Amino acid sequence: MSIILDHVNYRYGEGTPLETAALKDVCLQIPDGQFVGIIGHTGSGKSTLVQHLNGLLKASSGRIYFNGEDIYDKEYDRKKLRSRVGLVFQYPEHQLFETDVFTDVCFGPKNLGLDRRETELRAYDALRKVGLPDELFYQSPFDLSGGQKRRAAIAGVLAMKPEVLILDEPTAGLDPRGRDEILGQIRELQTKTGMTILLVSHSMEDVAEYVDRIIVMNRGSVMYDGTPREIFTHYRELESVGLAAPQVTYILHELKDRGLDVDVSATTIGEAADTVMRALGR
């Protein structure tokens, strides 16, 4: 049970002078239940990559296996794949359209052909999972705050009961608390349900804090793949491709340069505080 990408290539504008390779020989294996962060500068191929995973884009060459089945096989039910791999786009609140939040969340499961009872149970469950309070269920989605709207939109995807949830920059434009709330809820969802989660992000601090594994994309290829600690030791290389390390990593380097014996591979505030305390001999 996992997602496997086997030598996946994607070129758009094939056969035209504008032909561009957006993914180049990508090989990845994502086991069940992992929380994966995908980082890369604008145009590095992150969004193209995740759109392959639920069949929105079809690879020019290479194979993708979902739970051992080749998704490009003629017999494979790609429509079903879309409900098994839920994709939450950037600014998903722009896709809310129903008159109230509950009806909006029901839209997905209803389209899966589920009966009314199952649809409503799933919608209710999904709204609870994203932490939206009951009193908002029958409000117009347009009367909610930015963070609430976004959670309603995520609930719409969760109501399809996907096995894999992909979020493309779920916190863009949210205030710090809204950001922490959404990421906290995603983490809780992941630990409680064991769902595989892929988080596309521009925030190095967020991926350092939340994910188990980071995939760094650059020019359509996988540049690094490892734990946050491993990835951010390459901060110079990351800078050269438009990324960075979490700020706390730079702070630790500064401390180290000034003679404090700290472990510069710490990537979160908690880890950094631990190593500074140790360096101070406390």
Added chain:
Amino acid sequence: MGIVKASDVVYEYIRRDEEGNVEGITTAIDRVNFDIAPGEFVAIVGHNGSGKSTLAKHINAILNPTEGTVWVDGMDTGDEGSLWDIRQTAGMVFQNPDNQIIGQVVEEDVGFGPENLGIPTKEIWERVEESLRAVGMYEYRKHSPNRLSGGQKQRVSIAGVLAMHPRCIVLDEPTAMLDPSGRREVIRAVRGLNQVEGMTVILITHYMEEIIHADRVFVMDQGKIAMEGTPREIFSQVERLKELRLDVPQATLLAHELKKRGVVLPDGILTGQELADALVGKKRGQG
């Protein structure tokens, strides 16, 4: 009076249901007063829905106050006759660069504003050149905007505003959609405008690291200015900021965490360098 001044500004809007019946009145801005001096760098932060964007829209007369007055370079924004002068004095840059760029070529896009002002062609080109140079995008002048990165596009948007020769530039979350290098580029360009060109800058953002170089920070909450001060004064109140749904730079957060664990450190540490200064002294003091 400074370049932008607000006096007892209130902005209310009426909420209506689908049939158009009045449901209630929301006070988005609630008695706000400020006075921004020419050349100042002011940052406005606040949670989603705190009123910061609504406030920014008052500065170039996209919105007009329900009560009170906003003056831009001495012009009352409620005075329709000065509308174009106000917009030219206070230029605005928004979140999404793709919604702000219209030209097929970078230099055409930047020239669009001054062209609409009826500036002679020769001067338009001079303005385009100086604006693109100011944001470090001159070498891209012949490029197509849709081939640029997010940070580059946003710098072209800023150049487009600069070409109008504003005295003040208001940026509403200009980096929200950008990757780390894009954010760095845009913030560097904005600081350059402020420090080198002496441009008045009003920056709205959710990224606390972007405001540590501001002269003054306003923290908005429920339509009011809840806190005001230098970045150091503001960030020394970590718990208060958390209550207001905000954050502090990671250096400040790390210092706060160390203090909780018993390390004695000064308040208001903003950068890694300041933290290093404080800690290295400590290590030596211990001997």
